Amino acid sequence: MKKLNCLIGAIIKDQNWAVIPFGNTILEPDDQVIIVTIPENASKIREMLEGGPVRTNHIMEE
Secondary structure (H helix, E strand, O other), X not given: OEEEOOOEEEEEEOOEEEEEXXXXXXXXXXXXXXXXXXXXXXXXXXXXXXXXXXXXXXXXXX
């Protein structure tokens, strides 16, 4: 599991979407995540996810 402290997005489980609240969120290894973040946090989140068990579908930066 990875604990992320700086994201807002959506977590997809069994074709259902649940909003990830801003703040502490624990992700399970098979979770598919859509991440929407502000630019200064994007690189930090990418580093946290890189090499981890969480599959990242999309990271959007403005």
